[in-house]
Amino acid sequence: MPKQVDHEERRRRIADAVCALIDTQGLEGVTLRDVAVRAEVSMGAVQRCFRTKEEMLRFALGHIGERVTERAHARVLAGPAQSAASTVGHVAGEVALLRDEHRTEARIWLAFLAAAAVNPPLATALRTSYVDLEALLARLIEQAGLDPAPARREARTLLALTDGLTAHVLIGHRTTTEAEELLHTHLAALWQRAGA
Template identity: 50%
Template sequence: MPRQVDYEDRRRQIAEAVCTLIARSGLEAVSLRDVATEANVSMGAVQRCFRTKEDMLLSALEHISQHVSGRAEQRIAAAASPEAAATLLAHTLTELALLDEESKTLAHVWLAFATRASAGDKVAAVLHDTYAKLHDLITWLIRYGQDTGEVPRSFDPDGEADTLLALADGLTVHVLAGHHTPAAALNILRRHLAHLLPDAPEDA
């Protein structure tokens, strides 16, 4: 009997191949043929999973959006015991800024989609949903810090979340552009957190 194909796994495999190609050559260089080669599948297999190139690109964006959100959520879930808000917030923002070497591909792909988005299109809608989830997560962490007494009640959680998310995003761009090293970007992040959380860990 022919081997059963796990289409969800195949779609994920293709999405990862798309992300690799985008990081290597940019969005416009992605073709069905190159994706099939990178994913080590036939062009027919790609076409059975995705009707159009746009569908394929959107799937890759959703894949990477889930990965970006998941990094932060996994950091919180992996805590062996309830951690201080300073620790959780510092570590979460470090994950979101994609500053380490192994995050470079992820950062390139995220920026490629962000620059492609225009108001009202499907790419922008996926990005909007992802940023909304990340904003809610950071807001929750700040409120947690207010409950533990680490963050002053005078701070507006929504406003601070906007600032921190924009800072993390901006540092991603600065590192990719070579304006800052990952270490310098991390220091900028720590300095900003110091005004919000004086006890933020030095090793975040």
């Protein structure tokens, strides 16, 4: 009897291999052959899952974005007893990828971000991730006491700040502690303005 293949699981496995290669060699170092070796599948299996390298990269980008978004949602669900303002801080911390255990994701995310500046399909995929994260932050900020329009504006600002802090920590311009302090200071000022 032929072996049944879980195609979605294989696609995720290939995406993990793509991300591992990006982390060590950069986006330009990703080849179908290396992905196949890293994922421990044949090149034919990679090509059956993804018609083009571009499609494979877009899927890998979505895979990273989903992991960050899922972690952010898990922080919301894990602490229903905490205040909405505290939840915003925790979610922003997850999105900023400041902790050591998220450094790999930060490098991969920024590699995709740089590539997206000249690659419209990757830019579209990134915008989708940002829309999801921005909506989550806006909803939480609104729950903390801001009206919808200011909450959306603050969510956009917070998302831009977290991205900037990710880059600053990654290149060594700021330490993780300094970045966390900047994030905390921004949020404290936000809650002061909101009266939360």
